[in-house]
Amino acid sequence: MSCQRGFTLLELAVVMVTVLILVGLIIPIPAMNCSICTVRRVENINRVRGIHQSLVLWSADNNGFYPGLNTNGQPVDLTVEARFQVLLEGNYVTPMYIISPAETLAEWQPDTPLTAANYSYAMLHVNPEDERVGQRINEWRDTANSLAAILSDRNIHADGDPNAAQSVWTTNPGEWRGAVVWNDNHVDHLETSVLDQTQYGQSAAFTTDSLFLDGDAVEVSDPTKRAAAGDDALMIHSGQ
Numbered sequence: 001m002s003c004q005r006g007f008t009l010l011e012l013a014v015v016m017v018t019v020l021i022l023v024g025l026i027i028p029i030p031a032m033n034c035s036i037c038t039v040r041r042v043e044n045i046n047r048v049r050g051i052h053q054s055l056v057l058w059s060a061d062n063n064g065f066y067p068g069l070n071t072n073g074q075p076v077d078l079t080v081e082a083r084f085q086v087l088l089e090g091n092y093v094t095p096m097y098i099i100s101p102a103e104t105l106a107e108w109q110p111d112t113p114l115t116a117a118n119y120s121y122a123m124l125h126v127n128p129e130d131e132r133v134g135q136r137i138n139e140w141r142d143t144a145n146s147l148a149a150i151l152s153d154r155n156i157h158a159d160g161d162p163n164a165a166q167s168v169w170t171t172n173p174g175e176w177r178g179a180v181v182w183n184d185n186h187v188d189h190l191e192t193s194v195l196d197q198t199q200y201g202q203s204a205a206f207t208t209d210s211l212f213l214d215g216d217a218v219e220v221s222d223p224t225k226r227a228a229a230g231d232d233a234l235m236i237h238s239g240q
Contacts (some may be wrong), residue, residue, distance in 0.1 A: 040101040041169075041179075045189055047097055048121060048151050048181040054092035055150070056142050056185070065141045068126070073141070079240045080123045085114040100153065102168040120168065122154035122211075122235035130240070134230020135201030139183055146184040147199040153178025154237040155193070155212045162212035165193040180211070195233060203231040211235045 055066045063071040067086035068078040077083075087093045088108055095107035100120035108118040126140040127133055139148040155165040157173055165176040176193035193212060197220065199205040204225075206217035209232045217232040219225040 041189060043101045044153070045179050045187045047100070048153075048179045049185060049187045050097060051087070051093060051121065051151055052181045052183075052185050054087050058087060058090060058092055059142045069140060073137075075128055078127050080236060080238055081114045081116065083123060084119055088114065100168050116238040120154065122152050122237045124148075124150050125214075125234040125236045125240070127240040130230075134228055135203040136230055136234065138201030142183075144184045145199070146182055146186065147197055147205065148183040149180050149195060149198060149211065149233050149235070150183050152180040152211055152235050154235070160212075162193075162210055165210075165212050167193075176211075198233050200231060200233075203227070206232050209233050 059066050062069070063073075065071065065073050067083040068076055070076050084093075084098055085108075088095060088098070089110075095109075095118065098119040098121060099105045099107065103120060105120065106117060108114050124136055124140060125133070126137040128137055139145060139150070153167045153169065153176075155162065155176065156168060157164050157166045161173070164173040166173045167176045167178040169177040177189075177191050178193075179187055179189050180195070181187045193210055195209045195211065197205060197207050198209045198217065204227075205220040206227050207220050207223075209217035209227070211233050212235055214234045215227050215229040215232065217227040219227070
């Protein structure tokens with residue numbers, strides 16, 4: 001005569017606990033990925049803010065002007081590479097600090113030229129030899145202007161198309177997302193590369209100002225007027 005044995009309450013409890021543990025390990029994966037993204041975004045914000053703070057610290061011994069300008073505000077070397085290299089060689093930032101936590105790049109090595117392959121971020125275009133510079137160069141110093149964007153995540157679009165800007169935080173052209181630091185050291189994490197309002201030097205205040213397109217913004221006080229080239233935001237990742 002056969003005897004069929006069922007699960008005891010203790011065995012059932014063990015099975016249920018095991019299943020719950022397995023489910024708990026599987027379900028939180030999306031939440032964990034979201035947490036990782038949040039941590040990286042916060043770190044990215046801290047890095048761009050720290051880079052701006054390093055510009056301000058460096059300017060204290062340069063009559064308030066940022067790297068690339070001398071104490072009289074005259075250009076020395078305004079390529080993005082040279083401006084970052086000044087900060088690196090002065091130990092104001094580390095090689096890792098100028099690389100976004102969203103990507104992996106080769107770190108700059110001392111006594112070597114810095115290249116665009118060694119850093120993630122875009123800087124304000126302020127080359128006075130370019131007719132587009134306008135009032136922007138007047139913000140490449142410590143002005144504490146809350147409407148002057150100074151540094152941002154770059155446009156990684158394959159063709160550099162400002163109308164289809166993309167960042168290291170997005171996968172599709174036209175979907176730019178990233179951090180922007182302003183000259184008063186506040187940082188915004190934006191879902192678009194178009195800024196609500198900017199103002200550089202003695203220019204008017206502008207709205208709908210693309211980070212990567214020059215002369216596109218319109219005046220706040222008169223929407224029929226567009227910004228002159230060089231009077232609104234323009235971020236570049238390399239050269240001048």
